[in-house]
Amino acid sequence: MSNTEIESVNLEVQKERWNQTRVVKAAVDTRLAENEVLLRIDRLALTTNNISYASAGDSLGYWRFFPAEDGWGRLPAMGWAQVAMSAHPDIAEGERVWGFFPLGTHLKVLAGKVSSQSFADVSPHREGLAPVYAQFDRATAYPIYEEAREDQDSLLRGLFMTSWLVEDFLEVNQFFGAGSCLITSASSKTSIALAHCVKQRGTLASVAITSAGNVEFCESLGCYDQVVTYDAIASLDNAGPVVMVDMAGSKKVLSEIHHHIGDNMKYSCRIGATHVEDFGPVDNLPGATPEFFFAPGHLQTRSKELGGAEFMMLLGGAYAGFRQFCDSWLNVARSYGADSVEAAYQQVLAGKANPATGQIISLWEGGE
Known part of the structure; x- marks a missing residue:
């Protein structure tokens, strides 16, 4: 060389x-x-x-x-x-x-x-x-840079932005008339960030869907109103309209939830792929057609609507609160x-x- x-x-x-x-x-x-x-x-x-x-x-x-x-x-x-x-x-x-x-x-x-x-x-x-x-x-x-928090920021800052944008998108669309938000792969940090945002606004109930081994962890966080395991999807309340944010990416899980909720699934978006072994498209599901959420697109839209300074102030303030919340468990x-x-x-x-x-x-x- x-x-x-x-x-x-x-x-x-x-x-x-x-x-x-x-x-x-x-x-x-x-x-x-x-x-x-x-x-x-x-x-x-x-x-x-x-x-x-x-x-x-x-x-x-x-x-x-x-x-x-x-x-x-x-x-x-x-x-x-x-x-x-x-x-x-x-x-x-x-x-x-x-x-x-x-x-x-x-x-x-x-x-x-x-x-x-x-x-x-x-x-x-x-x-x-x-x-x-x-x-x-x-x-x-x-504005909230701290050298000692560089690792924490690396882990949380980007995924929090995605989750904050998803929750903001739901709010902009009046939550599609739903009363609860189903969140798969609920123990993932992106899911936790979303649940935190949902909890902070207080409009929707946040429902965790996770593996049996992560139930206790999800319950301990305090940001989920209900925790359900993958093998208990049939126990979910399907009497009213819901929205779902899918972080798991599993075709089987996505299909089971959609068929259980039926036409009351008012919005369904896919973000993650924590269940890589079963990742893939699923067609002809009842309820809203699942769609991928493209965070940068909503970011650009909201920055124009709110103005860049106002947008960043809202996002930065919310992230500072989430970062503090994570101090207790991360x-x-x-x-x-x-x-x-x-x-x-x-x-x-x-x-x-x-x-x-x-x-x-x-x-x-x-x-x-």
Whole structure:
């Protein structure tokens, strides 16, 4: 390797078989073109959200964020990085930024849309993708930034935004006339965030649908009004209108719930894929047709309607409250190096991760 190159390490997954992984090492040219920035990826959050990105990798463009060889993909993950080198006059070396990164050690971007709050990767392959996924937020401009909470923010900030947007979408649509919201994979952090938002507004009852082993955990959180196991779906009240947010992605679970609720299913959206072994489309279900919720689309709509400053104030205030709520139950575990990260990924993929634990990973051996 020449003195103008450094080695990057990335964990890649097969697009069609997510349990198949490989570690790819490649040379990164440190000679930067105008406005290029080299980011050193420090720590990333690994949650069921990452599996959801794989499930919608082609339909929503997640595989296009960080291109890889045919048949292989680089999963996006949220976390923190440091500017290692910069050829942009308004981006300083050493600056900390938060955003989407590949499961790797480095990312070179073409910086544009630079402001005091953020900058974006305007590389050609990003064209046509939702702008929010190409944006890197500057720590110096983040109003509730605390260095000690970087791991927590990596785990919660992005998924909370998704859940907050879902709940806001329901409110904008007058909750589709429903009195309760069914939430599958209720022990996942995205589901917990949604239940917290529902509870805070106080309009809908939040109903957790989870595995038997996670009932006690879900009940202990205090944000679910009812907890039901997957094998007790038939016990759900189907006498009145409901909405459902499906984080599990299981064809079997989705079908059972729709057939039990029938025409009283007024809105059904799919977000997650925690049950990867049974993920797939389901057609001709009674009630509202399930549809994928595209958070960036609603984000753009609401930002225009409310104004960017008002929107961010509402979201930021809600997130600060959720972050404080998580202090009482969320524990952080860290995995360093390719082997440990691969093992952590397989555990999350298999649905065996402890719901009270948040997994932080770094491809750097021994940590940052």
